Amino acid sequence: MPVDCQVATRGRCGSRGGGQRARGLGWAPFLERARREEKRAEGRRRCGGPASPGGSLSSGQRGRPGTVAAARMAACAEAPELVYLVTGGCGFLGEHVVRMLLEQEPRLRELRVFDLRLSPWLEELKTGPVQVTAIQGDVTQAHEVAAAVSGAHVVIHTAGVVDVFGRVSPETIYKVNVQGTQNVIEACVQMGTRFLVHTSSMEVVGPNIKGQPFHRGDEDTPYEAVHKHPYPQSKAQAERLVLEANGREVRGGLTLVTCALRPTGIYGEGHQIMRDFYRQGLRLGGRLFRAVPASVEHGRVYVGNVAWMHVLVARELEQRAALMGGQVYFCYDQSPYKSYEDFNMEFLGPCGLRLVGTRPLLPHWLLVLLTALNTLLQWLLRPLVLYAPLLNPYTLAMANTTFTVSTNKAQRHFGYKPLFSWEVSRARTILWLQGKEGSAQ
């Protein structure tokens, strides 16, 4: 991400009168209610209370939801024993996974957070009951990964380069996403770590280069997954490596159990692209211009629910190895099916932005021309400056192709239910955009 995009926009929304407008639209009481609801949920989620509404069935208690609270209490009473490693733990998703583990995994003794760049918020986590170990490291360096994995029971591998804008070279994308994942697998094998959860992406499936719609599909929906872009190619390759590694013998003679989670477009506190759109809207006088038809649906999922799925998978992988090993799961929740732009307006609207046009303002051919122009400019300017706008041929194709998921595989296999309702997910994201709440960067 370019440096200017990293600058927090705390307080901006309110100071531009967004808060006023939000109140005018009746948002203030709603947000207040959501905040109260969330506080109550927070209390329930803490150790000892049922993880309502999406409580997992803890190991040994599956099929008896009434005993979940008791099981949690019991787990808390036992000495915590597990060591988890989260790669990419300082990223957008990684931070949520780290915080969710600390909240939701009572058996946790040590949490290792491995990242190329360590974030300052890690310091405040070090004062809690779980030992939080920050490890500055590079997944492309096999020895650094092996050292971090040594002694860990579970690895959650979220580290990766997320770039569809031409900011990072294809070589680096491949090195980090594919070679880095291979290093994580080999480290598990060498060090005798049995459980590996990998963050994959919807992009390993599609949209494909033909722009064919994937409408409310699930993990078994036939679809021609063909990619040209380095990011989806690298994610597809990494996912394959992880799934093929399931069942490999690790040091000590036991077997490796792996699975991959495929989030659709993640949103929530810390979502950089959402903030980019917000800033763009502010620069354009509080307006954004519709570029893609409202009828094109794009799958989105709240970051807290994606993190919760990771925690649940990691927890259940041992007991359900035969069922879950080598499997893929789309990440989903109750977020509505909408176009990419209309979905963003669920948050940007209450912050005072307006989406102009009920139909795309520019004809599609002109947008395609603009993307070509952007590609040319990127190439011409490369020796001088990094020009990486949001609009390019790939992102336009992504935004213009329906890709939505409808599945219950995660519920069937490991009892997943979203932990955050759509209302709470939306409220938390709005509050973060407004700079009023939220921990993420």
Ligand SMILES: NC(=O)C1=CN([C@@H]2O[C@H](COP(=O)(O)OP(=O)(O)OC[C@H]3O[C@@H](n4cnc5c(N)ncnc54)[C@H](O)[C@@H]3O)[C@@H](O)[C@H]2O)C=CC1
């Ligand atoms: N953001 C999204 O909408 C989606 C993301 N994903 C996947 O989720 C994972 C996390 O993505 P985000 O949190 O959005 O990205 P992010 O860029 O915020 O986080 C990635 C983290 O990995 C770290 N990292 C990058 N290269 C590294 C290296 N060589 N060694 C160690 N750490 C390194 C970065 O420093 C960063 O903290 C990625 O694997 C991505 O492919 C999947 C679907 C959707």
Ligand SMILES: C[C@H](CCCC(C)(C)O)[C@H]1CC[C@H]2[C@@H]3[C@H](O)CC4=CC(=O)CC[C@]4(C)[C@H]3CC[C@]12C
């Ligand atoms: C930036 C795109 C929207 C452009 C809108 C415009 C300029 C035409 O108005 C985003 C549309 C779809 C997004 C991607 C999608 O959500 C799937 C993803 C999965 C990942 O694993 C990483 C992120 C991403 C590629 C995401 C990136 C932004 C979009 C291309």
